[in-house]
Amino acid sequence: MKTLHTDCNDSLLPPASGNLQLNHCKTIGCCNFGSTDKHHYVLQRTNPHRPTLVCRECGAFPPVLNNNDVLAEVARLKIMQSSGLPACSNPECENLGLPVLTHRHLYHAFGYSGDRQRYRCKCCQATFVDRWSGFNGKNQIQQKLLALLFTGCSVRDICRRLSMNPKSFYDQLSQIASRCRRQLSMFDARLFKHAQTLSLASDLIPLQPNSSNGVTWIASCEAASGYVVGQHVNFQQSDVEDASEEHDAYVDGTRFMAPPKARLVEVPPPTPQGILARVDAKYREVLSRPNLEDPLSNMPRINYPAKGCLIRPQYTVYAHYLHLAEMLEYNESLAIFIPQEPLMRSACISVFMDRIKAKTIHPLYVEEDMGWLHGQAAGRIDIVLMGWWRDRWAFTRHDDISKGVCHLGGEKGDEDKWLEIASHRTISDYQKRFHDQFAQLVDEPRRKLRPAGLLPLLDIYRAWHNLCRQDRSGLTPAQQMGLTSAPLTLEQLLS
Template identity: 80%
Template structure:
């Protein structure tokens, strides 16, 4: 066994960024849970690419993360989200990425540029133009293009039929994406304003399931309607200088990862059938990862994108929840359902630390067999403590179809209620439908190494899904959460 150095110096943990220190014990039942006092941990840095901190109380060993980089990642996500929207885009400004449309009080109207409104940021005085305030002259072309995309035409077919070259196609696509982000930002703001009580769900999937290109896609939405409130990918479309081969959380900008070497990993056994065995297998997989919070650290090889840069997924996921937590200022009670993934759990627990302590958040792992009827009452409930962490799972079944939940905030009753209502199905299906709807584009051989072309499509898809797509009962997710009275047409989406 390696010798552990006693904690003594003040620089053992990566420095906090402002008040943000994400390195702490993450065992909810531990006395040191959430403690940022370095004396409560043993930190071992003898292997720089794998530093560990060990809680002196419970022995847990959460991976170490760079706080500065998580904050920088939030800014990156915000800039991408507000790209093309009228918003301050000064990375050092408090108003970064807050659109005029929903944050009027932060800006002055500041004359015109042609027929377009100009604004000035009250905080940093930067000025910018609302590119979309004029008339959309490309309205008809864009509608046709969207209609063809959504009916499964390939990019080549669309270009041929519309007589446009691929560059024009992608330009139009990114214009449409900007318009979609503009529409969504207004609806999202309204949703969060009235969300004192809210149930959300997340899922994390590869953006291109057959590509092994390391691009993961996290989406979070309202749990029953599937209204998507945020989605992000750990891929930066521009090249980055000197991305790092090894993750060193004591170095800033470590989140940008270089193409890793191929590595030998054990061939995973076929997934077991029973639900309890599946949960157990997932824990084993997580414990076998070099970094438990980085699902990519356990891949034999990554088909690294030819342009742009991968971000270590833990940074994107922590940033995703930080971004979400900033939108939840009016929220008093939150449920958050997710698949069994240590990265989601750690990020959620660290970001919502204070809410876990005052019991105003209910984060839950959920696993369901195919065919589980959503909303049916639980049958007999079995409680099983699982894995190294002794997570407390509750399982139930009807005939041979099972479901399990684990309250990762530590609540010990109410299993019956959670087994009935907790589900991330609406979000998982949203992602699966994207893969099916655009399978041509998603699986195109060339596209596997060039994921950037899919980024505008993600914004368009989210807008269409939230505002236009009707489920079997004829309602859109936006209607189900009470944001709109009717589905939007493609024409309304683009105007």
């Protein structure tokens, strides 16, 4: 007698986490786009060298993710971001990471601890103190420390000049970072409150470009002013016992990555010169990845950090956009400019799926030659379908300098507008300036295996960049967004 066929695990999508199911066809023009009906896919788990999920309609094979792990990553980013800030830190609580400063209605003032304000969470009743309320007695020394850091002094030099030991240097640095996060959280909230129409620029690059340590840095800013609204890295300071070598989206905790074995990888051919050839070469590179949405899966060798744990980058990138999506509750029209990277494309498309369907979002790949004059009108436009996905690119050029855009939401007709205004260079420049500013620290041989020391610096740099640094027109990004009337001084930043 034939046994009745029941659902085995092999024919199921990785389970949803609450309402979150990120495993679905990601081809916008496909009738299965966004579908979470397993009958729309061929699913298999027996051969790890073949895709787990293939769309029956369009044949696309988006890698699968563990939905619980994506949400756990969102929680990790929140805890990091609110670390040191007065906010509920109970991972089970819905107020997790929402700072008192911007969410007063969620908390009761609850007496004092010394001269510091104490609060109680209305949701879970947990109490905590605002460590940074009251006067900053260390403002002077912290200002000196920052000034030296920003002039490119080494840690050793700074310690000698301020007569402190390295431990107190890093303690000070992490206190400064907390204050910076506190300042930023108030400005960020104001920015998003008035962001009915918003253009964001994102980029994803190694945190330490000469280290091959697998730490990847995603950052997004308001595209015109350069105000950085969020940045995250796929690395956590604390070790993880049961990190896994292989990614298995059906197992919780799979986002934690064990040190991988060295891989045999073909030496990539040199990057071609012309923009069309470059875009084409990138499509080939991503297709050669064992996991299309994991740029690290194609690295021959990772110099795994000596302490702490790498997180598979797709989890951090999806979490980055989920984090932004939460802040965008007042937003009605959104553009996102990204470099040609399928991980960022997939994350944007999945996280903002409803808005893609409602056509209130414009995600675009943007590639431009160095020397492209931002804001100039497009010349003649050539449309080219590229890559396995037949992505619809629009290219233009002035003399020998070219630019290409690809509307990932599938909209046609506004190519000239996007070629003129779409660009992610504000965020790419921000990341490059960070690397230049702190080249000593970023490239220090010892630091390459100990990236944790750079984490407070990222928060400090973001605050300084948004609130203190004036561009050629004399304005800070916060001023350009109408959030402040003048640049903040270091003293104000630290108070």
